[in-house]
Amino acid sequence: MEELKNYLNHISVLGEETFNILQNYFEPIELKKHEFFIKEDSYAKQIGFLQKGIVRAFFVNNEGKEYNKQFFVGPSIIGAYSSLLTNQPNKIAQQALTDCQILVADFKKVEALYDKHHDLERLGRKIAEYYFLEKEQKELEMGLLDADKRYELMREKFPSIERIIPQYYIASYLGISPTQLSRIRKKLSQP
Template sequence: MNVLSFFINNFHKLPPESYQKFLELTELKKFNNKDVLTKTGDKPTDLYILKRGIVRSYYEDENGKEYIRSLFVPFSSTGSFGALVSNKNSLLTYQCLTDCELFVINYKKLKELALVDNDIAVMYANALESIFLLFEKKIYNLSVLDATERYKELKKEIPNIENIIPQYHIASYLNISAVQLSRIRKKIYSK
């Protein structure tokens, strides 16, 4: 089974004719490390399904300090969903942290297809529910878990994260300093 059908079937098994219509909306593209998919202030047109690599979403404060909101890994969707749904400018920047392969889907065309194909509409609704649940979990983790527990959760999701992206990105994602991350790692790995 290919990556795209695996991804879609997590939300709703599409009949062959609906799957073919969905395929016609997608284009597999390669992006390099540090390529920006959407920049803060831009009005996005596309959403993405990650086949390979890691993408981050982040914002910058007035001093230029970056705060990572999310890390996206293979078989997940990414893009400025809030901006796409509301037809507004993106509040975040979406950037590749590694070389990536992404299925690019024009959001407007997907919505148009969902209006005429009930199976696509069900898949779309289920995907939005899944995104909502992921963000709810992220808010919960930031509110309830301490930094060590958040780091352990990240390691469950991306076991070899330290070998893929820089430590300062990991620290930013965990909402801690690089020094705090170093202490956490030392404590965990010294046991």
């Protein structure tokens, strides 16, 4: 739980009493490679703290093509936030790309602590703000930057991911084809 405490305190400091209560809501689980944290069209109930591993958030269009929206590399917070907030079916699946160690908690139980523990409520707001800013940044990158620059930024953000997950996931995340990704990688590797 110390890793969870350090991660959360890096975002917004929690009082000892708050963390001692909060940690009782989390239980460890393991996801094997290719298992889902949450599937499309299911109702989200849990949030997770990804301690180790890589999870992808993706959706499938009407033609059956997958689009990787985000990668989560531990340590990170995961969960179907829109579904948690709206009580509507989830549209963006989250799937383990490696074996993962995760601490999970019932979101509604954690949220119920907000009225009494304002430091936890502030933490929840800061996490939401972070993911909003991250989403906006990705949208700007997709709209304003060429594929070479998006690839370079992805490598900065996820430095070791290329050696771990299939290239077609990375290409989908960048909004390009695997062939385009191969060309970019070849071009950037030349002196």
